[in-house]
Amino acid sequence: xxxxxxxxxxxxxxxxxxxxxxxxxxxxxxxxxxxxxxxxxxxxxxxxxxxxxxxxxxxxxxxxxxxxxxxxxxxxxxxxxxxxxxxxxxxxxxxxxxxxxxxxxxxxxxxxxxxxxxxxxxxxxxxxxxxxxxxxxxxxxxxxxxxxxxxxxxxxxxxxxxxxxxxxxxxxxxxxxxxxxxxxxxxxxxxxxxxxxxxxxxxxxxxxxxxxxxxxxxxxxxxxxxxxxxxx
Numbered sequence: 001x002x003x004x005x006x007x008x009x010x011x012x013x014x015x016x017x018x019x020x021x022x023x024x025x026x027x028x029x030x031x032x033x034x035x036x037x038x039x040x041x042x043x044x045x046x047x048x049x050x051x052x053x054x055x056x057x058x059x060x061x062x063x064x065x066x067x068x069x070x071x072x073x074x075x076x077x078x079x080x081x082x083x084x085x086x087x088x089x090x091x092x093x094x095x096x097x098x099x100x101x102x103x104x105x106x107x108x109x110x111x112x113x114x115x116x117x118x119x120x121x122x123x124x125x126x127x128x129x130x131x132x133x134x135x136x137x138x139x140x141x142x143x144x145x146x147x148x149x150x151x152x153x154x155x156x157x158x159x160x161x162x163x164x165x166x167x168x169x170x171x172x173x174x175x176x177x178x179x180x181x182x183x184x185x186x187x188x189x190x191x192x193x194x195x196x197x198x199x200x201x202x203x204x205x206x207x208x209x210x211x212x213x214x215x216x217x218x219x220x221x222x223x224x225x226x227x228x229x230x231x232x
Contacts (some may be wrong), residue, residue, distance in 0.1 A: 054133040055080035056099045061191045066097040073101035080136035083127035085215040094191045096216025109211040118202035121158040146176030152229035154181035157201035165199040174203035181229045186222020
């Protein structure tokens with residue numbers, strides 16, 4: 001019979017001691033043993049370490065919010081992250097909410113929204129970073145999208161054709177703070193969909209190529225280029 005204490009500690013998330021001195025979701029200052037129906041908790045304060053960050057971890061496709069367990073990050077992680085990805089083709093909108101430890105190699109993406117826009121495709125990722133334990137809990141907040149034309153233009157293309165993919169491509173007017181033209185060619189998958197060959201050209205956020213870090217969507221083998229947009 002599962003005791004109330006065992007339920008509280010949620011043993012399904014326990015694992016071996018990490019480099020930071022914790023047992024998965026439970027501090028290493030607890031030694032947990034179990035014999036038959038008895039659960040024994042022994043305090044071992046000498047094993048405790050507060051050097052590693054705790055962040056909430058979750059991923060939910062088809063939703064603007066998610067919640068999960070608090071996970072101890074690896075020692076090199078300095079930030080937690082949470083955000084929302086919006087992958088829209090025509091009227092087909094796929095939202096993915098996410099929270100996690102931020103890979104140390106991706107610190108540059110903090111507070112930088114990633115956006116690309118064509119006449120039929122929009123990809124927007126809003127991200128918020130923080131640097132204290134449990135700081136990425138709570139609701140994901142997404143700023144309003146500025147759809148005001150800004151006087152810039154880019155080549156317009158979104159296709160899964162593999163032969164002469166952007167033949168006859170037109171132009172798309174950029175909006176808001178989108179002042180960069182981008183070109184993506186390679187294999188990718190929208191959340192929950194099969195991998196396809198995509199060619200995408202359109203307006204993008206200024207740091208799009210430098211902050212290309214997806215959440216629910218996946219890019220595999222690809223070529224990604226950015227250049228300043230032209231005024232029309």
